[in-house]
């Protein structure tokens with residue numbers, strides 16, 4: 214038998230976890246190949262969920278729909294009169310498509326520049342550090358590697374009660390490609406994806422009804438933030454129904470009848486399109502041959518330790534495929550850490566406690582670290598300081614004064630334990646908090662840091678001052694005793 218082609222590293226999956234891992238491996242001098250099976254209109258492409266049907270296209274549509282909504286409803290307040298605002302959905306979708314193409318081709322360029330071999334097809338982990346690749350023409354090639362990184366990501370959860378038919382019932386990918394604005398749109402799931410996509414189509418003109426089984430809204434967020442978010446979304450006309458469990462759907466005459474149960478019993482809702490946004494599941498099926506004995510956790514996540522090592526020596530797993538938040542930047546950091554662990558033979562980690570979470574609605578929501586509920590449950594004593602955007606000059610200039618920044622700091626040491634933001638540009642502002650926490654900063658460190666005026670970041674500064682009851686632009690809770 215002829216010898217198998219071999220690499221220092223083979224990465225399976227070219228999403229933000231896998232392609233970043235491949236680039237970092239190549240930078241560190243390792244011969245690297247990356248297997249991916251994604252097809253866009255029949256053509257192989259890189260970037261995974263994030264670039265093709267996730268972060269990037271959703272943000273393209275969020276931006277476009279915000280502009281449309283602003284031109285229709287908000288520009289007049291700025292003294293800008295725009296008449297006859299109309300929607301060109303095709304241009305909006307084409308712009309999204311062009312962005313995706315530019316960015317995915319950018320990764321192809323980076324692969325070339327770094328000498329990474331792109332193996333197009335379905336990859337499978339075999340025993341003895343081998344990888345089988347089944348190409349689109351069904352040809353099968355087996356490769357050898359010293360190290361293998363599994364990064365096959367996740368897919369939308371498909372629920373039997375609302376089977377995706379890619380027409381009237383869609384998952385998040387389908388909801389990024391409607392060719393018409395649905396008059397009435399149902400969304401199952403008030404999670405991050407359901408809220409972002411619901412916001413897009415609401416701004417473009419749909420009547421949106423969101424059905425959520427849980428009693429609590431955004432339970433993973435700080436309670437004060439989720440309460441404010443619910444208030445803001447409802448004011449925007451998003452019809453969010455909690456404690457509402459979808460039980461059955463029926464499709465007829467291009468419409469979907471959604472059966473659900475709420476506190477008043479059995480109900481029905483008729484919509485033109487239904488988005489199923491009930492979570493994502495790791496792509497661990499068909500990933501490894503049985504004789505590898507690759508260990509999975511509950512929920513079919515590939516089992517890994519802190520350094521993303523699986524139970525098989527020299528085989529790692531990263532990104533949505535493993536525990537932790539299903540976020541692109543989390544997967545990318547794990548990819549870098551694993552590449553460095555392999556190249557330097559020294560364990561490197563990604564600190565899961567400092568992964569920022571973001572919801573790109575209006576207002577945006579972002580947080581890092583622990584929230585009050587978690588601190589109380591853990592019995593950790595803390596001080597809290599918050600500051601509203603309504604007292605920030607720049608927020609007034611932008612006409613976006615809703616929301617606040619809240620900082621939680623250890624009562625004894627003043628070390629920052631969590632930062633929670635709802636408001637304009639929260640996705641950008643949170644980085645200051647992540648950097649501060651990465652350096653184990655105290656709230657006093659932020660309070661003593663000069664923030665430019667007039668900026669939104671002044672809300673962070675004032676919230677830090679507020680931890681010690683000395684915010685300048687708001688009345689403080691109580692006078693400090695001498």
Ligand code: FAD
Nearest residue numbers: 226228229230261262263267268336366532533539540541
């Ligand atoms: P993926 O991006 O899923 O990539 C996995 C890759 O592996 C794919 O290319 C797939 O084709 C390939 N693959 C799978 N199996 C095989 C196999 N056997 N052989 C070869 N290739 C295989 N996250 C954020 O951080 N910010 C956001 O704003 C954000 N917005 C989102 C919006 C939407 C609508 C969705 C759906 C997701 C969003 N996410 C966001 C989540 C983000 O997309 C994921 O966390 C991220 O893509 C996970 O990266 P990954 O590399 O682990 O997996």
Ligand code: AMP
Nearest residue numbers: 402404405424425426458459490491492
């Ligand atoms: P996420 O996991 O953040 O994407 O959110 C998905 C949401 O969908 C969760 O909050 C679930 O409670 C919700 N969900 C799942 N199944 C149903 C259902 N049958 N009816 C209503 N909501 C659901």
